[in-house]
Amino acid sequence: MRFLRLLANGLICGIYFCFLLALLVLDLNINHQAGFLDYPRLAFFLFPTYGLLAALAAILTASVYRFFVTRPPHKGFLSPRFLTLGFSLLTLVYLVVFRENTIHFASFFTPAVRRTVQTQMAVLFISAAAGLVLLIRYFHRKRCTALLGSYLAAAGIAFILACFLRSGYPAAERPFRLSNLEAKQIARRVTILNLEGLSFDFVFPLANKRLLPNFTYLMENGSWGHLAGFTPSDSAVLRRTLRTGKLPGKHRRFSDVRYKIPGFPGRLEVVPRFILFRQLKRFGLLGIEPFDPPPAVKDIEMIYGEEQAVVVRSEEHSALLAETAETPAAPAGDKLFLSLYKDLQDETAPICRHLQSALTRDRTAEERAFQAKTDVPPQLFVLTLDGLADVQSYFYKYSVPSEFGEIRPDEIQKFGMVIDRYYQYYDQIISKYTAAMKDDEILIVCSPYGVEPLPFWKRLVEWVLGNADVSAYHEQAPDGVVFFYGQGVAHGRSADGFRLADIAPTLLYYAGLPVAKDMDGFARTTIFTREFKERNPLITISSYEDVSVRKSH
Numbered sequence: 001m002r003f004l005r006l007l008a009n010g011l012i013c014g015i016y017f018c019f020l021l022a023l024l025v026l027d028l029n030i031n032h033q034a035g036f037l038d039y040p041r042l043a044f045f046l047f048p049t050y051g052l053l054a055a056l057a058a059i060l061t062a063s064v065y066r067f068f069v070t071r072p073p074h075k076g077f078l079s080p081r082f083l084t085l086g087f088s089l090l091t092l093v094y095l096v097v098f099r100e101n102t103i104h105f106a107s108f109f110t111p112a113v114r115r116t117v118q119t120q121m122a123v124l125f126i127s128a129a130a131g132l133v134l135l136i137r138y139f140h141r142k143r144c145t146a147l148l149g150s151y152l153a154a155a156g157i158a159f160i161l162a163c164f165l166r167s168g169y170p171a172a173e174r175p176f177r178l179s180n181l182e183a184k185q186i187a188r189r190v191t192i193l194n195l196e197g198l199s200f201d202f203v204f205p206l207a208n209k210r211l212l213p214n215f216t217y218l219m220e221n222g223s224w225g226h227l228a229g230f231t232p233s234d235s236a237v238l239r240r241t242l243r244t245g246k247l248p249g250k251h252r253r254f255s256d257v258r259y260k261i262p263g264f265p266g267r268l269e270v271v272p273r274f275i276l277f278r279q280l281k282r283f284g285l286l287g288i289e290p291f292d293p294p295p296a297v298k299d300i301e302m303i304y305g306e307e308q309a310v311v312v313r314s315e316e317h318s319a320l321l322a323e324t325a326e327t328p329a330a331p332a333g334d335k336l337f338l339s340l341y342k343d344l345q346d347e348t349a350p351i352c353r354h355l356q357s358a359l360t361r362d363r364t365a366e367e368r369a370f371q372a373k374t375d376v377p378p379q380l381f382v383l384t385l386d387g388l389a390d391v392q393s394y395f396y397k398y399s400v401p402s403e404f405g406e407i408r409p410d411e412i413q414k415f416g417m418v419i420d421r422y423y424q425y426y427d428q429i430i431s432k433y434t435a436a437m438k439d440d441e442i443l444i445v446c447s448p449y450g451v452e453p454l455p456f457w458k459r460l461v462e463w464v465l466g467n468a469d470v471s472a473y474h475e476q477a478p479d480g481v482v483f484f485y486g487q488g489v490a491h492g493r494s495a496d497g498f499r500l501a502d503i504a505p506t507l508l509y510y511a512g513l514p515v516a517k518d519m520d521g522f523a524r525t526t527i528f529t530r531e532f533k534e535r536n537p538l539i540t541i542s543s544y545e546d547v548s549v550r551k552s553h
Contacts (some may be wrong), residue, residue, distance in 0.1 A: 006059055009079050013086035014055030018043035019159060020094040020124075021050055021272070026166055027098075027120070028105055028270040030113060031252055034166055041264050049280065058086040080148035081135065087155050088131030091124055098124075100274050107230040107237075108270070110249040112170055120162045127158035186309050188487070189441040190507045191373075191381045191433060194242065195426050196235060197389030197474070198481045199450035200226065202399075206423055214430040215423075215483075218445060222485030223527035225495035229448045233477040235386060238448040238500060243299035243382070245504030245519035252296040260287035267291075279465070298544045300504050301380065303513065306548055309379035312372045336363055340421045347414070351469050354394050355418060358387030359425070366429060370436075377438070379511070385429075388422050389474070392451045395419050396472030403453040404471060434485070442486035442510055448500050450478035488532035495527050509538055518543040 022042035026034045043051070062082050102109070102117055109117060134151050206212045207219070218224060229238060230247065236256035237248050244251045258267040262285065269291065271277040280286040295302065301311045337359055338345055344352060362385045369383045397404040398415035430445060437443060451472045454462065462470045482498050488510070501521030508515050509523035517540055525533055541547060 005079065006062065006082075007055075009082040009086070010055040010059040010062070011051075012078070012083060013058035013090055014051035014053075015043065015047065016087055016155075017054035017090045017094065018046040018051040020091065021046050021275075023120075023159070023162055023166065024094070024098055024101060024272050025268065025270075027117060028101065028108065028272060029254075029268050030108060030169055030249070031254065031269060032266055034163075034169075038264070038266075039163060042261070045261050045263060045285070049283075049285070050275070054090055058082075058090065061085070061089065080152065081138070084131045084135050084148045084151055087152065088128045088135070091128035091131075091155075095121060095125055095128070097272065097274055101272050104231045104273055105270065107232075107247045108249050108254060110170070113249065116165050116168060120165050123158050123161055123165075127155050131155065186304070186379045186511050186513070187440060188511050189377070189379050189381070189438055190511060191437070191441060191443045192242075192383065192503075192507075193430065193433060193443070193445045194239070194382065194384040194447070195388060195429075195445060196384065196386045196447050196449070196480075197392050197451055198423075198426070198445075198447035199478070200481055201450065202419060202423055203481065206420060211420065211424060212427045214427045214434065217434070218430065218443075218483040218485050219492075221491050222443075222483055222489050223491075223493035223495045224481070224483040225498055226479040227446055227448065227482040228479055228497075228499045229477040230500070231475070231477045233449050233474045235389075235448075239384065240295070240299070241500050241520075242446075242448060242503055243301060244295075244297055245300075245501050245508075245516070245521040246297060247501060247520045250297060250518070250520065251299075253293065256291060257288050258291040260289060261285075300507065301382070303508070303544055304380045304511075310376055311380045311382075312369060312376075312378040313382040313384075336425075340425055341418070344414070344418075351394050351415075355391055358390045359422075362387035362425075370432065373436075385426075388419075388426060389449075389451070391422050392419055393472050394469050396451060396453060400453065437486065440487060442484065442489060442507070444503065444507065445481075445483040445485075446503065447480035447482075449474040449480045452476065452478045484527050488528050488536075490527060490529050493527050495524070498524060509536070512536065514539040514541040516541055516544045518545075 019039055022039045025042055026032065026038060032038075062085070098121060102121075106114075131151050134147055138148060203212065203215055207216045210216075230241075234255060237253055240251050240253040241247060248254055254269040258269055259271055260267060267289075271286075278286070281288060301313060304311050337356060340359070341355070344355075365385060366383060369381075373381050395415055395418040397407060398412050399419045401407045401412050401416075433443060451474055454471050454473050458473070459471070462468065480500075482495055482503070484495060499521060501519065502524050503521070505515040505519050505521045505523040506525075506527070509525060510528070515523045515538065523538055525538065528536075
């Protein structure tokens with residue numbers, strides 16, 4: 001009978017913890033309009049995993065507590081002491097997870113939402129602290145079981161209050177047009193090479209060895225510096241910020257996938273971190289599907305389109321690229337691979353398939369985009385390549401073996417130059433675009449994130465999950481790079497302090513278009529020459545969501 005009482009109280013604690021996790025899930029998915037039934041649905045889904053684990057932890061904690069504290073056992077089936085201790089400790093554990101997630105996903109929260117989240121945290125912390133205080137008073141002063149019962153009711157009210165605060169999240173702003181904006185015709189051209197994964201940790205040493213002449217040329221004849229991103233360092237989210245000048249809390253792109261939960265009618269775009277939530281997919285409990293929503297706010301391509309300017313971007317060929325990635329490399333791809341990695345042409349290691357796939361994907365995207373740029377010279381050209389980021393995640397340990405302990409010398413000799421040569425490939429691409437530049441054109445070479453070695457604990461996790469070859473990541477948003485070169489750009493000027501959100505307003509300023517005040521980034525005019533700034537004053541508007549840009553006649 002005692003065991004059944006212990007089990008029942010532990011399961012109640014587990015259910016309570018699942019409701020807390022449901023609140024966390026809904027807090028992160030700010031695009032989802034949370035309903036009252038969403039909490040029990042998510043709690044029911046989470047109970048077979050996190051609920052049972054929380055129940056087990058509560059039972060073990062209670063058993064240890066009883067071993068050290070000898071008190072008369074409670075006669076009722078439900079124990080207010082057990083539940084008070086369990087609810088309080090589980091709330092504190094939850095708040096640690098909650099805080100880490102809100103820090104990691106801070107870019108999702110506008111100031112209004114951030115204040116709501118902080119209020120939730122304060123309410124739940126007060127609830128947990130009050131439970132521990134009452135428990136201490138119960139044992140050291142007057143033993144009033146009713147007081148503990150009142151606390152449990154108050155804990156439920158605190159949770160309901162936190163849910164009520166979540167229901168007050170502001171919905172995504174609906175664009176509405178108030179007026180037309182006449183802007184002068186765009187006379188200057190902008191080319192953006194978004195080469196994801198670039199890091200000065202590789203650029204500087206290779207440039208010093210004179211292996212990256214075109215990167216060196218950009219540094220000597222333009223402005224450059226570190227580019228600060230943000231977490232979550234998800235490529236789809238970062239690309240949207242690059243093009244809108246707004247953080248995710250405003251542009252509302254949170255992921256390139258959606259999560260399907262059994263019994264839950266909606267789709268989630270974000271799942272919590274630090275509790276292995278995604279691994280529920282391995283148990284068939286979590287479905288993942290691709291997701292590419294339409295833009296919620298205007299990006300630079302839409303602004304240029306309203307101006308009836310010609311825009312070319314590499315993602316227009318995404319379907320063709322996906323098809324290419326599943327087929328063997330074309331002869332031109334083989335030729336490129338041999339020019340860079342002739343010594344690996346007969347290598348059969350599985351890791352080399354990632355290298356071949358990345359190189360083929362980048363070559364295909366770049367050639368098709370450059371051909372489109374040649375056919376109809378655009379006012380705005382955006383090319384995104386992600387091959388280097390993929391290659392670095394697998395080959396990083398061979399370039400920086402000192403960070404990973406013992407690695408076989410023959411593997412270092414074989415794969416140690418893979419990343420360096422990929423940088424040289426990107427250097428060739430930069431040469432191609434600088435040679436094709438017009439007098440009225442600016443070139444922006446950037447990467448929204450760098451790369452850093454995988455921590456030891458995360459390597460263990462990847463090994464357990466079957467990804468032992470992964471050795472680098474960018475989840476913590478290490479600094480990327482940015483280079484500006486072209487008409488009006490100052491030579492040798494530092495661009496340090498640049499943020500990803502600053503690129504869109506800066507290029508709008510360069511093109512002669514107004515900069516919106518509701519952008520999270522700023523037009524960094526310091527990279528331009530004094531003469532250019534004197535001829536081109538900064539013009540601002542409140543928001544591009546409220547106007548339609550039209551050419552003046």
